[in-house]
Amino acid sequence: MATVRDSMPSFDLYQPADLDAALALAGRLGPDGWLLAGGLDSLERFKDRHKTPKAVIDLGGVAELAGIRADGDDLVLGPMTTLTDVARHPLVRERFGLLARAAGEVASPQIRNQGTLGGNIAQDTRCWYYRAGWTCYRAGGNLCYADTPQGRNREHAILGASRCVAVSPSDTAPALVALEARLVIRNAAGRREVAAEDFFVGPDRDITRLTILKPGEVLGEIRLPPAWAGAPWAFEKVRDRPVWDFALVNCAAVLRTTGDRLDKARVVLGAVAARPWRLAAIEAAVAGRPRAEAAALAGRLAVAEARPLSHNGYKVTLAQNLVFRAIAGKEAA
């Protein structure tokens, strides 16, 4: 089991000055290289000996990975953009208020000043058994310690569990899935672009990671297409304390309405599964209905397939209520 210490083991530190150099290093170092953004997830794990990389690639000097710009009709966000900048940027606020709000709901002002959008969506789960170094399924063992009658599983999954019941901790990930963001993944050989929805994976697909990122790959851009620009949206996050805490459940939604009718919606729950949980079947069932009826139906059916653990049944009710409120009209003006 990992031991908490006040200093971290040594590693080789690389500080590439541009993206080509970063990609070359990431390719050469492969699984021995650890990409460092704001360090809020990474450094804690190094200190706890949960991860002991041989080499760290600090992306802080790679200008191509930071900043927000319009590219045609898309809004392009560099993964090294801080969460504060995402939350405050005029173009994000004007076109994609949902993402600005989600970024602004992360943790505390200090963490948002240091933490990056890329790090926020690529961060690992906060399951304490896993983070404390227990040899659980996710860590290569053969038991999920949280999924036992005595397990501490109040914050864990109610959906999509497969051996492991850890959840995705990110507040921005559900917003990006709702907005149909596209993520550009770079490596030394080229690039690939995936829908945000396909970027995140559950334990049924890969129990050792929360995203499809492979060693040697760098998240290069987060692209927001115009599909939902300016559309009404809703974001709610329930947590134990008003600041600092991770979500117990969050809900991100974008809506198209005509008068009282809900034409179309994308609704995504966070912190209920290892990946953002899009309610695609619910979206289809409620499209075209009067909004109040759609909200009631969506709330009732939202997590019908949930399988709560010994201590997290409350998440079912929370998720139902957040989905109801998102569709009923809690969205910002």
Ligand SMILES: Cc1cc2nc3c(=O)[nH]c(=O)nc-3n(C[C@H](O)[C@H](O)[C@H](O)COP(=O)(O)OP(=O)(O)OC[C@H]3O[C@@H](n4cnc5c(N)ncnc54)[C@H](O)[C@@H]3O)c2cc1C
């Ligand atoms: C006390 C505390 C409370 C928090 N509360 C919340 C919360 O309420 N909601 C929430 O959403 N988050 C929360 N967080 C997480 C925080 O918001 C950070 O965003 C997150 O930990 C990682 O961001 P970072 O920039 O520090 O990334 P890092 O720690 O540097 O990196 C995180 C991971 O992302 C990978 N990575 C980073 N950039 C790239 C890239 N460009 N390409 C590929 N991989 C990359 C790294 O290799 C690493 O695996 C909290 C963190 C702390 C410490």
